[in-house]
Amino acid sequence: MSKYVGSIDQGTTSTRFIIFNEDGEIVADAQHEHEQIMPKEGWVEHDPMEIWEKTVRVIEEALEKASLKGSDLSAVGITNQRETTVVWSKSTGKPLHNAIVWMDMRSQTFCDKLSAKVGGRDTLQEKTGLPIVPYFAGTKLKWLINNVETVAEAVKNGDALFGTIDTWLLWNLSGQKEHLTDVTNASRTLLMDIKTLQWDDELLELFELPRSILPDIKPSSGKMFDVVEPKCLEGVPVSGVLGDQQAALFGQTCFRPGDAKNTYGTGCFLLLNTGEKPVLSTHGLLTTVGYQIAGEKPIYALEGSVAIGGALVQWLRDNLGLIKNAPEVEELANSVPNSGGIYFVPAFSGLYAPYWRDDARGVIVGMTRFTNKGHLARATLESVSYQSCDMFEAMEKDSKVKLKSLRVDGGMVENDTLMQFQANMLDTPVVRPKVAETTALGAAYAAGLAVGVWPNLEKLQERWAVEKSWEPKLDKEQRERNMLGWSKAIQRTYGWIDDDFQQN
Ligand SMILES: Nc1ncnc2c1ncn2[C@@H]1O[C@H](COP(=O)(O)OP(=O)(O)O)[C@@H](O)[C@H]1O
Numbered sequence: 236m237s238k239y240v241g242s243i244d245q246g247t248t249s250t251r252f253i254i255f256n257e258d259g260e261i262v263a264d265a266q267h268e269h270e271q272i273m274p275k276e277g278w279v280e281h282d283p284m285e286i287w288e289k290t291v292r293v294i295e296e297a298l299e300k301a302s303l304k305g306s307d308l309s310a311v312g313i314t315n316q317r318e319t320t321v322v323w324s325k326s327t328g329k330p331l332h333n334a335i336v337w338m339d340m341r342s343q344t345f346c347d348k349l350s351a352k353v354g355g356r357d358t359l360q361e362k363t364g365l366p367i368v369p370y371f372a373g374t375k376l377k378w379l380i381n382n383v384e385t386v387a388e389a390v391k392n393g394d395a396l397f398g399t400i401d402t403w404l405l406w407n408l409s410g411q412k413e414h415l416t417d418v419t420n421a422s423r424t425l426l427m428d429i430k431t432l433q434w435d436d437e438l439l440e441l442f443e444l445p446r447s448i449l450p451d452i453k454p455s456s457g458k459m460f461d462v463v464e465p466k467c468l469e470g471v472p473v474s475g476v477l478g479d480q481q482a483a484l485f486g487q488t489c490f491r492p493g494d495a496k497n498t499y500g501t502g503c504f505l506l507l508n509t510g511e512k513p514v515l516s517t518h519g520l521l522t523t524v525g526y527q528i529a530g531e532k533p534i535y536a537l538e539g540s541v542a543i544g545g546a547l548v549q550w551l552r553d554n555l556g557l558i559k560n561a562p563e564v565e566e567l568a569n570s571v572p573n574s575g576g577i578y579f580v581p582a583f584s585g586l587y588a589p590y591w592r593d594d595a596r597g598v599i600v601g602m603t604r605f606t607n608k609g610h611l612a613r614a615t616l617e618s619v620s621y622q623s624c625d626m627f628e629a630m631e632k633d634s635k636v637k638l639k640s641l642r643v644d645g646g647m648v649e650n651d652t653l654m655q656f657q658a659n660m661l662d663t664p665v666v667r668p669k670v671a672e673t674t675a676l677g678a679a680y681a682a683g684l685a686v687g688v689w690p691n692l693e694k695l696q697e698r699w700a701v702e703k704s705w706e707p708k709l710d711k712e713q714r715e716r717n718m719l720g721w722s723k724a725i726q727r728t729y730g731w732i733d734d735d736f737q738q739n
């Protein structure tokens with residue numbers, strides 16, 4: 236058997252295909268961005284056909300770069316932006332609408348009505364691990380059915396299929412035959428019981444959704460089917476599927492209860508392995524399925540989710556034109572010694588964990604005539620670490636685990652200034668592993684485990700190695716002063732959206 240494993244990493248901003256060898260090293264990599272479609276304030280869409288076309292393109296390009304054929308791969312894994320919702324026609328195989336992206340806020344009204352009906356936003360927490368907020372896929376599916384005639388018709392006629400991005404890719408990879416998802420992605424819909432790992436009849440009744448439009452739920456590591464399309468991958472088994480944050484947990488080999496990682500991509504996501512039992516949060520975190528290996532019990536995680544992390548750097552680049560590319564933010568931030576007393580709270584999609592305030596919107600506070608673009612760049616990076624501090628604190632309270640260090644990954648961890656500030660503000664060492672592409676690696680590990688490329692989790696754990704770490708270097712007094720400013724800034728975001736001033 237060959238010892239190469241391919242990993243499709245379909246993220247919010249781009250799609251990658253990475254080929255790993257049996258040592259978990261990258262052999263070749265191809266990546267393409269896709270369009271962020273923003274038809275209105277608070278709305279974000281992707282074109283599912285563009286995502287599929289880019290997926291095919293990166294697979295072809297990476298194979299070519301590696302001088303490998305599909306038949307040289309033992310397995311393929313998929314990891315994906317979670318919650319992003321697609322509905323397509325079974326008969327034509329074509330999407331019935333653009334995908335509604337995870338950070339999109341349009342299902343707020345549905346969520347408000349549902350919360351009122353069931354007696355509060357947290358009523359479904361015990362069954363699903365989640366609050367009723369627009370982030371989760373089931374609410375986006377409802378918006379599509381309630382607002383797009385072609386979707387409503389197709390649901391009525393039995394021609395509609397729903398899926399998150401994993402499901403959309405699996406459908407296309409299988410030659411439009413298999414309608415599947417995995418437990419981690421399903422745990423982000425508000426429709427699955429996190430204990431039974433099945434779609435729940437009561438929830439389906441509450442959401443008024445037919446079971447027939449939902450995919451079958453599979454373990455994260457286990458053989459699903461052999462690829463049919465694209466032809467360059469024909470016959471390769473698809474045997475690992477995880478939502479991207481769970482994949483990063485897996486790729487960071489956080490297999491023991493108490494192991495945690497924070498990923499700094501478009502958003503920021505802190506996940507802590509809590510073992511075989513789901514732990515319910517009382518501090519604004521989510522309970523989610525971490526992963527499930529076929530034939531074994533699921534492993535659960537507590538999650539802190541922040542919607543706007545690296546997206547804020549993109550915003551500086553695309554909306555303000557302050558930088559030409561993301562890495563430039565570091566140079567600009569280092570043109571000043573500190574943020575000049577300003578705080579930037581990027582509540583562009585309301586505030587996620589641990590606040591869950593949909594009435595919040597973004598603010599920059601503390602500005603004076605002295606404020607310049609360097610301060611803005613610095614406040615941008617600092618906001619990412621302050622948001623992570625909030626999640627970290629909630630995580631320690633919920634889990635009663637004192638984290639001794641934090642494993643980090645994602646596009647932003649190349650930024651030393653951010654990582655040092657993060658270690659300072661957490662007062663905890665921050666550690667970056669040798670393979671920083673942990674999301675793709677996690678899906679490759681899950682796929683390779685299922686077909687015997689790697690024998691067990693212990694062997695994977697042995698591979699994890701530190702590339703760089705940052706030690707905290709800030710005194711307690713300064714840290715507390717910084718956090719005080721941050722919590723004042725957070726208060727300033729609340730209540731922007733109210734009855735007098737509704738968005739849309
Ligand atoms: N050197 C850097 N400094 C700050 N932010 C960065 C840097 N490099 C990339 N980013 C940010 O990281 C994000 C991309 O990370 P990635 O993990 O690929 O995201 P995703 O999986 O969400 O598409 C972008 O939002 C980008 O702005």
Ligand SMILES: O=P(O)(O)OC[C@H](O)CO
Binds near residue numbers: 246315480502
């Ligand atoms: O695409 P990413 O890496 O920003 O991850 C998005 C998350 O999966 C949303 O829940």
